[in-house]
Structure formats: structure tokens, C-alpha cells
Amino acid sequence: MQLRVRHLDVVPDADILEFVREAPADRDTMDRMLSRLLESMNPGVCRDITCDLIDQRRKAFLTWPAATKNHHNYVGGLAWHTLSMAKAADALLPLYPFLDRDLLMAGILLHDLGKTEELSAPMLAEYTSEGNLVGHISMTAGWIDEAAVRTGHAGEEDKEQRMLLKHMVLSHHGKLEFGSPVMPMIPEAEMLSLVDDLDARMFMMKQSMDATAPGHFGPRVFALDNRMIYRPTQFGEQASAAADNGKEKRNDGGTQA
Secondary structure, eight states, X not given: OOXXXXXXXXXXXXXXXXXXXXXXXXXXXXXXXXXXXXXXXXXXXXXHHHHHHHHHTHHHHHHSOSOSSSSSOSBTHHXXXXXXXXXXXXXXXXXXXXXXXXXXXXXXXXXXXTHHHXXXXXXXXXXXXXXXXXXXXXXXXXXXXXXXHHTTOOSGGGHHHHHHHHHHHHTTTOSGGGTOSSOOOSHHHHHHHHHHHHHHHHHHHHHHHHTSOTTSBOOOBGGGTTBOOBOOTTTTHXXXXXXXXXXXXHHTTOOOO
């Protein structure tokens, strides 16, 4: 297959990000989701520091990819991955009522925020010099201390909360060999690491199945332990039926999950 371009017209006001692969939700929708999530947190150290850091990089957060490859590697992928993790965590919290929701949500929102400096652009992203030399984990941990000063939480009375929030970021890769300076040592950090891995793995499995014919195996996926992913012949049909059923219930006055 070849594409022969015979004529080009420049559209000065066009946004190139409108013409590339992007998150399932548009930026305005994700921005509203982000605002609701921040507003759902209780006032205090976690919310103040998180709001400060998100507001400083909000546009980039909503447009940057979550990675250069493997998972959510498209425009808006960082925000979509983060918001999906928050949804998953909120669904699990009733099972583990001892977890501190504010700390968990702050960790989720901040865990990959450094990608906005680690990666160079919303599309065709490469690793920046700071990304290679410092990395998003270390960058974000440093930003937390800076935000604590700006928000008035640099005192001794808030030391433990700052430390716990930094631990969430520093440990979110789960293991030392995966790039985390420390392993999770509080349950909220463990949940963050697990939900992060869950969302990334489900994305990669779905992406492999989307590119595979029904009843066949896709190519080996290195990031999924070099496994081949099988696409069932009815893949997608049950999800569509469930979505249609949900719409019918809502139209009948049912409650949306």
C-alpha cells in the first residue's frame, strides 16, 4: 500500500493533536473528571500538594502519553491511565476500609506526573535529558517537597504526611529491579503499585486482542512476560451486551454504576 500526496494545504489554526490517536475521552471530559477527583479529597496535606502540582502541569498532564511504548502511548494517555487507576481504586476501597483514600488518590494522581518532564512531547515522544538522568520518580518526589513549601505544609507537624506521599511515588513500580528506589511499605503504596500494573496490563492485553483475528493468538508481547494473547471468538460481544443492558436500565430510571 502506498500513499501519494499530490497537494498540501496548510491550516494555520489546526491543532495537530486532533489528528492522531488519543485517549477514549476528550481533554475537556478528562479535565472535568480530574476536577471532580480532586474535589472529592478531604482538605489537608495530600489534597493541597496534589492540587498545587497538578495545576502547575495540568495542560501537559491532559495531553502527554503515559509511555513511549507498551501502554497508553497516545495523546492524553497519561491522564486516561491515571483516571482509570483512580476508578479502579475507588471500586476496591470498600473491600479495604482501613486504607487512607486521600493518600491513595494523591499517590495515583502524582505517581506518573513526572512523565510530563521525562518525555518530550504529547506525540512521537522521546526521553529528555532530565528524563534519562533523573527519571520521573525522582523528579516527582522532589516536586512534593517544593509544593509543601508553597502550600504551607513544610513544617514538622506535616512531616509524616509528606514522607508517606513521597513513599507512594518512590515505590509505585513495586520492585527495585523495576526502577523503584524502595518497595511499598504501606498498604496504600501496595495498592497503588498493583492498580498501576493492573491497568497497564489490561491495556496491553486489549491492544493485542484488538489486532488479532478471532480464534487466534497474537504475537508475543515482551512486556507481558513474552506471552501470546488469545482472542476468543466472542471477544467484545459480552462487553457490548453489558453496556447496552446498562443503557436500558438507566433509561428505565435505574442507577448508573
